[in-house]
Amino acid sequence: MKLSTLTLVVSVAAGSAMAGPIAPADVVFTEYGAVEASLSGQPGDAANGAKIMTTKSTGNCIACHEVSALSEAPFHGNVGPSLDGVADRWSEAELRGILSNAKKTYEGTVMPAYYKVDGFTRPGNAYTGKAAEGALDPLLSAQQIEDVVAFLSTLKDE
């Protein structure tokens, strides 16, 4: 574990010298809402992805989804479908697309777009209820999206 973290840090440093992450406005979606290219250009860390999904201040995915593999975290909601076996249903590119902007896959869905920064009505400054100051940050960073995609890719029934 320690070793792999170290390797990751090294490769992140090397990668960022070459190309930065893809900005939200530059993400290319296929006709069906998938995103082929890694947003960060780096592999995702599944363990960190799991943490993001259960943390209220970041992904908070379990607010709407049940995930058996994350059952130690309390209170899974059921606004969206269970994510068990989701990697059997969707490819990595499709999962990346659903996370970046689920509306490109599901028209009119209530699932928030995690990698989108414009086109909102009355965007606020996080959860303060006040107006946003300056440009918005996406709900998750490019690397956080890749981490969650990596975790979702482990959710296979078969």
Added chain:
Amino acid sequence: MKFKAMTAIAALAVSAPALLLADADDDTLIVNGEIEMITKAPAPEHLSGVLDEIVSGWHMRSDETQVMQADDFDNPGMIYTEQALDDWNAVNGTKGKSCASCHGDVEESMKGVRAVYPKWNDSKEKVYTMEMQINDCLTDGMGADAWKKSGAQMAAMEALISVQSRGMPMNVAIDGPAEATWEWGKELYYTRTGQLDLSCASCHEENYGNHIRSDHLSQGQTNGFPVYRLKNAKLTTVHGRFKGCVRDTRAETYSPGSDEFVALELYVASRGNGLSVEGPSVRN
């Protein structure tokens, strides 16, 4: 207090065993053993094709929370009505008047009032919430200072006035001169806001009955307001609740008392036409 709540639970368990079901969906609410509450009703006509049935948020709460509302001694919101009764009778302002000077006994003069608010005010030529009317009475009628919009004193007075209509069905008018405001409120209800891009309907129409984290989503009805929330141990007004819900979409909220929230209050109240006035209700 603890003892009392327990006795009440025991008494209810005997008379209505259904109360022990986890979802508590078929429970009935009878306050003080005498006021029968309509907590489920056919949806008003303007919701045809959208909802068949309207349901009070009371049904979505735990048995422990539900039972607190069944007896005024266990309902923490009732204490505020006593404070408000003092305000009702207190002389305040340059004209030497109290609410009672003009309105007399609150139990008689305010019966049925809560059920029809917000409503069109002919002389002001706009839709008025009860708060706006109370503040006009304070400033114009009494020569006193207005109370803070959605503040504690206002919430308490709204609770006192709501109690006089408990059990009566909500019946706000949406046609005639109020229609334009109602239409605007409807538009606001369906407008997605904030970085989460959610409208009131995303949660309270499309997902009512589902859980978002630990919260059991209700239809977001206003018939129970003001609401005593166990979470912060005080009364919450309609606009206070709206503000929290809009904030939770990562949006810039509207202010309590704003024209937007007045229009939204009228529209949301009309979605509850037919449900009993419950205020002050108890929620988590």
